[in-house]
Amino acid sequence: xGFFREVEQPAAFQPFVALRxxxxxxxNLFRAQxxxxxxxxxxxxxxxxxxxxxxxxxxxxxxxxLLKVAAAQRNAYCVAAxxxxxxxxxxxxxxxxxxxxxxxxxxxxxxxxxLLDFSLRLSRHPTWVGARDLDTLRxxxxxxxxxxxxxxxxxxxxxxxxxxxxxxxxxxVTPPVAFDTAGAGDAAGAGATAGAGEAAGxxxxxxxxxxxxxPPPAGHAASAGPxxxxxxxxxxxxxxxxxxxxxxxxxxxxFRAQxxCPDVLDAEAEMVGTVLLxxxxxxxxxxxYILLAISATNLNTYCVxxxxxxxxxxxxxxxxxxxxxxxxxxAGLSPADTALLDFALTLARRSAAFGADDIAGLLRHGFSExxxxxxxxxxxxxxxxxxxxxxxxxxxxxxxxxxxxxxRVNPRTAAAGPTDEAMGHLHGEGPExxxxxxxxxxxxxxDAKAFGELVRRHAGRVHRTVFGIVRNAEDAEDAMQDALLxxxxxxxxxxxxxxxxxxxxxxxxxxxxxxxxxRKTHDSLDDLRDDAExxxxxxxxxQAWGPAASPAASDDPERAHARAERRALVEAALLxxxxxxxxxxxxxxxxxxxxxxxxxxxxxxxxxxxTRLLRGRLMxxxxxxxxxxxxxxxxxRDGDA
Amino acid sequence: xxxxxxxxxxxxNYLDDEVAAALxxxxxxxxxxxxxxxxxxxxxxxxxxxxxxxxxxxxxxEVSERIVQRLMKKIEP
Numbered sequence: 001x002g003f004f005r006e007v008e009q010p011a012a013f014q015p016f017v018a019l020r021x022x023x024x025x026x027x028n029l030f031r032a033q034x035x036x037x038x039x040x041x042x043x044x045x046x047x048x049x050x051x052x053x054x055x056x057x058x059x060x061x062x063x064x065x066l067l068k069v070a071a072a073q074r075n076a077y078c079v080a081a082x083x084x085x086x087x088x089x090x091x092x093x094x095x096x097x098x099x100x101x102x103x104x105x106x107x108x109x110x111x112x113x114x115l116l117d118f119s120l121r122l123s124r125h126p127t128w129v130g131a132r133d134l135d136t137l138r139x140x141x142x143x144x145x146x147x148x149x150x151x152x153x154x155x156x157x158x159x160x161x162x163x164x165x166x167x168x169x170x171x172x173v174t175p176p177v178a179f180d181t182a183g184a185g186d187a188a189g190a191g192a193t194a195g196a197g198e199a200a201g202x203x204x205x206x207x208x209x210x211x212x213x214x215p216p217p218a219g220h221a222a223s224a225g226p227x228x229x230x231x232x233x234x235x236x237x238x239x240x241x242x243x244x245x246x247x248x249x250x251x252x253x254x255f256r257a258q259x260x261c262p263d264v265l266d267a268e269a270e271m272v273g274t275v276l277l278x279x280x281x282x283x284x285x286x287x288x289y290i291l292l293a294i295s296a297t298n299l300n301t302y303c304v305x306x307x308x309x310x311x312x313x314x315x316x317x318x319x320x321x322x323x324x325x326x327x328x329x330x331a332g333l334s335p336a337d338t339a340l341l342d343f344a345l346t347l348a349r350r351s352a353a354f355g356a357d358d359i360a361g362l363l364r365h366g367f368s369e370x371x372x373x374x375x376x377x378x379x380x381x382x383x384x385x386x387x388x389x390x391x392x393x394x395x396x397x398x399x400x401x402x403x404x405x406x407x408r409v410n411p412r413t414a415a416a417g418p419t420d421e422a423m424g425h426l427h428g429e430g431p432e433x434x435x436x437x438x439x440x441x442x443x444x445x446x447d448a449k450a451f452g453e454l455v456r457r458h459a460g461r462v463h464r465t466v467f468g469i470v471r472n473a474e475d476a477e478d479a480m481q482d483a484l485l486x487x488x489x490x491x492x493x494x495x496x497x498x499x500x501x502x503x504x505x506x507x508x509x510x511x512x513x514x515x516x517x518x519r520k521t522h523d524s525l526d527d528l529r530d531d532a533e534x535x536x537x538x539x540x541x542x543q544a545w546g547p548a549a550s551p552a553a554s555d556d557p558e559r560a561h562a563r564a565e566r567r568a569l570v571e572a573a574l575l576x577x578x579x580x581x582x583x584x585x586x587x588x589x590x591x592x593x594x595x596x597x598x599x600x601x602x603x604x605x606x607x608x609x610x611t612r613l614l615r616g617r618l619m620x621x622x623x624x625x626x627x628x629x630x631x632x633x634x635x636x637r638d639g640d641a
Numbered sequence: 642x643x644x645x646x647x648x649x650x651x652x653x654n655y656l657d658d659e660v661a662a663a664l665x666x667x668x669x670x671x672x673x674x675x676x677x678x679x680x681x682x683x684x685x686x687x688x689x690x691x692x693x694x695x696x697x698x699x700x701x702x703e704v705s706e707r708i709v710q711r712l713m714k715k716i717e718p
Contacts, residue, residue, distance in 0.1 A: 280674060283644035315650070448717040455709050463700035477704060484712050570695040589692050595659060614653035621681075621688045628691065 002032030003168035003359045004373050009034055015044035022052065024088075025172065027081055029160065032167035035370050036281075039377050042267075042274040043163070049267040050156045056145040060089055061112060062153045064099050068116050069123045069157040071100045074352070077164035078157065080171040093176075100176070111140045118147075119154045121212035126390035127299050128215060134227045144229040145260045151391030152264060159384035165351040166376030168359075225393020231259040238262065240269035247277060249313075252306060253394035254385065275381050281374045285314050286340060289324055289333075290375065293341045294348045294382040296325035302389045303382075305396035336365040343372075344379045436500040444491045451491075455484055458501055461591055462508045468586040469512030471575050475519070476512075483511035498600050505587065505601040573623035581616030588613050643671045648678045656686055 009016055015037075016026045030040050051062050063086045070078035079100065086096055098106030103116045114137055122129050137147050163169075235241035235251065240262075244251045258265050276287055288311050295303035308321040323331040328341045343362050347354045362372045434440070436457070442450035455462075459480075466479035487507050494503050574582055574590075587598035588609075599609035648671050654660045655668050672679050 279644045279671075283646060285644055285646055314644070315647070448713060451716065452709060452713050455712060456705070459705040459708065460700050463705070464698040467698040473704075477708065480708055481711065484708070485715060488712075488716050566691060567695045567697055570692050571697045574692075574697060585692070586698075589689055590695075590697055592693065595657065610653060610659075614650070617653055617656075617685060617689060618649075620692065621685045624688050624691070625684050628688065 002028060002170065003166075003356050004032055004035055004369055006031055007034040007037075009037060013037065015040050018044065018048070022048075023085065027169070027172050029077065029081070029164050029167065029169040032169050033163075033373060033377070035373050036377070038274050038278075039374070042271040043159075043377075045267040046264070046271050047156060047160075049261075049264040050149075050152045053263055055149050055261070056143055057115075057149045057153075060086065060091060061115065062149065063089065064091075064112070065115060065119045065150060065153045066157045066160075067096065068099055068103060069119050069154055070161055072120055072123055073157070073161045075161040075164060076175045077169050077171050078160050080173050080175040083176045084173045096176070111137075111142055114140050114142070115146075115150050117212045119150055119157075122151065122154045122387060122391050123158065124212060125215075126387060129390050129393070131225065131227050131393065148228055148258060148260050148392075151388060152258075152261065154391065155384045155387035158387045159380045162347060162351065162380035162383045163376065165354055166347050166379060167373070168356060225395060226253065226257040227391075227393040228257060229260065230257060231262075233259045233262065233265075238265075240265045243269045243273065247273070248310070250397055253397050254302065254306075254389050254392060257392040257394050258388075271381065275374070275377050281368070281371045282340075282378070285311065285316065286337060287374075287378050288314065288316075289328070289337065289341060290344045290378045291382050291385070292321060292324050293328050294344055294379060295386055297345060297349055298383075298386045300386045300389055302394055302396050303386055309397075336367065339365040340367070340375060344375055344382075347376065347379045348383055434496070434499045434501075437496075440491075440494065440496075440500050443488075444494070451488055454500070454504075458504055461501060461505060464586060464590055465505055465508040466512040466515070468574065468582055468590070469509065469579065470515050470519075475515050479511045479515040480508070482514070483508040486511060499597065502593065502597045502601050505591070505593070505597075506603065509583065509602060569624065569627050573620055576623055577616055577619050581612050581619060584609055584612035585616035585620055589617070643667050645671075645675060645678050648672070648675070649681065652682060652685060655682070656689065 011017075015030065019026050019030065030044070033040050033043075051059070051066070055062075063082050067079060067082045067086060070082060083096055083100075087093065095106060099108075099116070104113060108116075118129075118133055118137055121133060134147055137150075138144075233241055235245045240255070241251050244255055255265060255268065258268075276291075277284065288307050292304060292307040292311065295307060304325055308318065308325070311321045312318060320331055324333070324341070328338060331338075333341070339362060343358055346358055359372050362375065363369065367375070436454060439450045439454050439457075443454060462480050462483055463476060466483060467473070467476040470476050470479055483504075487504055490507075494500065574585065577585065583602060584598065587593045587601055588595065591598075593601065595606060595609060595613070598613075599606045602609065604612075648655075648668055651660055651664065651668055655665065658665075660668065672682055
């Protein structure tokens, strides 16, 4: 009953068993997510920890907050469900009606009024919440634990409302009549929140009638948090903190501020692990984009700072993150990622406009149903975290930059320098003696015959190098002649710090480049620099290798083409690559030089060589793969990735 | 687990066996689960084998000998 396909779960599926026990039925909200049972488990744990576990607030107080906030969000699904739950807990219908329509008129204790006021403020004007609001609650005798639970229930409500809209959950029971006119008495200023209350034609009240809609006094902004007391939990003895430290390199302040509710933290850690850190559907980067884009539109400084930091550690440049935070349409993201963020922002910010068409749109961009569902859950999680943070007033964590476990979070950084293995190859047991040493010694003593022997030995290498640059036989012969003469004339400059073959290759590269320059054609050398300007290379052809028409084609592609034909295909493909990538591939894969030798021959650092090599190889693969496998080219990320 | 972008970023190093052991293990685990990256890895590895064995731009014997002779004339006293 929703936008997503339902998958039958085994009778023993624990969350459903627990829901049947607690509620007597499995809400459609969860049925609509059976494509991802692991997500249901994580959600059910958080919901249970926040709502069901014994705490400082009563179950009825929590359910009333949920009902009130859901009504303010105009979310029929959650209002219907929790109205039903409260009726089951024995709360009379008239009282519920008052809570939904005008809680200030309901006969509730003063602190209950205050908790509802605060929850509404947090839901409707999160950026206005400040230490002053919490002091008001404390003055009424509410404890920090009670306030924390209130913040958690409000955040959970945002989560459930977003989720129910995103999955198109049909109410389990008919929404109460009161919902149609919800807020008529107290939803003053509803127009300030897009969609909320407007349809009901609510009366605009004054700040005195609706204190949650009263702007904070001047100078209030960003008052110092975190607002609540904390208990001293340490990662050594508290597993959720150990989890955050291991996965993020630090314990985000938003979690450190909730230590008064350790069981909730435990459930949140599982939720983060299940929803944010799993990578089999959406990538971690796509999920961080969602977090960043929504947090930015919610003006949540804390979450923007934290998730920019996380993206930085995923290798995303700061300016790209900044652009996503400002306007992702100008960030140069792929059309699919742009659509993903459009989808998430519509759901998060304009839920009344969200519908099945949005899901269909995402599927058209190649996302699978599971990925679309995960995007919905990520959007809901973001609203949960944003609301939580505003209620807790945590300050941005600025420690992570150095504390991140670099190898785990950003393998690219870890690999920026030569790896241990690569260094060992070069220095571990000392360089192997250069087999050309003896001839080089003779040649330096002007023994022309010895040099002739060296030339015969390396003619193939020099020829391949210059041909890869000049791209025709005639120029290659000229360039080769130049290179060899130059080498002979500068033998005294050869210090033996690199192998002779590497040194000779470098001379060949320069001779080839000189030839191209002299030609003054449009075969530009400009692309030898500015790797950064090339942008991301996205492999498009990601078809699995087999099964192919014949075993020969799939298992032994070499046999699918005659040797000469194969060579012609490879040469043609190589010559299509931009020069700098072509050179990297030529030296490394055709000449079989080591990474360090190839870098030295091209006068590049190893990281730059590696970057060019990766791109060159991917481009080459893109060119050649269609010739060596049967099925037609397919699109990158075709939905079952 | 690593995401696909990181696996692609490391693909070349992985093929060259130039990644640290821990990362190698993580990439291996990712390739075991992700069809797209697996396809990318498999095809790149096979294409590189073809490229390496292609003898592309090998110099014809007669050209090599002609160049050596011409060079020797210039440098021999």
